Amino acid sequence: MNTMIKGEEAEEVEIDLEDSSDSNGEEPETLWRAHPSLEEEEDIHTSALVEISDTKPLINVRDPRGINDCLKVTFEDVIAEPVSVRSGDRVWFWSNALFEVSRVWVYRVVTVLLAIPISIASGLLFAILSCLHIWIVGPCSRCALVGARWLESLWSVVLGIVVRPFYTSAGRCCGGFSVHVARE
Template identity: 70%
Template sequence: MDTLKKDEDSEEVEIDLEDSSDPEESEDGEEPQTLWRAQPSLDEEENIHTSTLVEISDTKPLITSRDARGVNNCLKVGFEDVIAEPPSVRSGDRVWIWSNALFEVSRVWIYRIVTALLALPMSAISGLLFGLLSCFHIWMIRPCIHCVLIGNRWIQGFWDIMLQVVVVPFLTSAGKCCGSLGIHLAKE
């Protein structure tokens, strides 16, 4: 007979597969031998924001957080976000329940179908694009910018001197001249 035991101290689930007619008695008064031990199942749907009418996945996800940085927070859309009936007009309860179920099922399955068709090609194209951009930036653009900055240190120095000698005194004196002006508005 199969028996299920759960220790209060441990978070493991023990299943004894020993064949015994009386689960209370065991040979020599010993604990029954544990042949199989499994971890308790974690509540997988804690972080999934969907309706209870539709089960998103029947397999354990490989990656627990697929949007860890919250890039697609704007896409957390439920049935109540799209279709909402005010209290003054209401459809029948069955219509509301079935339309909710149809919305959730069609949303999930259309996403799965389109993802199955486009995910791999778009991943390959995105990987190629970001790889090329990274390579060009690291090996071509950044060294060119550094070469230009190193070669043009004299232009930076000259520009800094021109600003300090000509522009700053001119703007300072213009500010002092215009600072003493006052405007008084009077209604006639």
């Protein structure tokens, strides 16, 4: 796409293709990064709600509330050998490697097969529930509360006339009892 948006100028990006072993112990730099120009930062006047994209995934924070902390499973959490009984070092090493590889790849395969359909179904379900709550449940409950205002006042009168004197008298009758616990 060759069109310019808001007068943006084309910016050259330098790509470092040299071998990472030639870096002499220095940290490798990011291969490509376009630094935002000051003009772009000054021209953007958006609220905090607009800056957060609904469609842009948060790659670094996938479980920000720690919902699935119980699923942080390592090899040592599942398989552990006591000191008295030990397998060979190579068996332990390959078992660990195969556990980690199979855990990661089976999870990836299952998420490829199920993540998109389940996320679409969940999105549809939550959208339908939100729509029903906003347009049906909320207004109907408001109408019921407005229409039942007389019932609320009647209920408070019934509680004040019938129930309150009963519990007040029962409390006064039982208030005379005292219990003393003595240890022998």
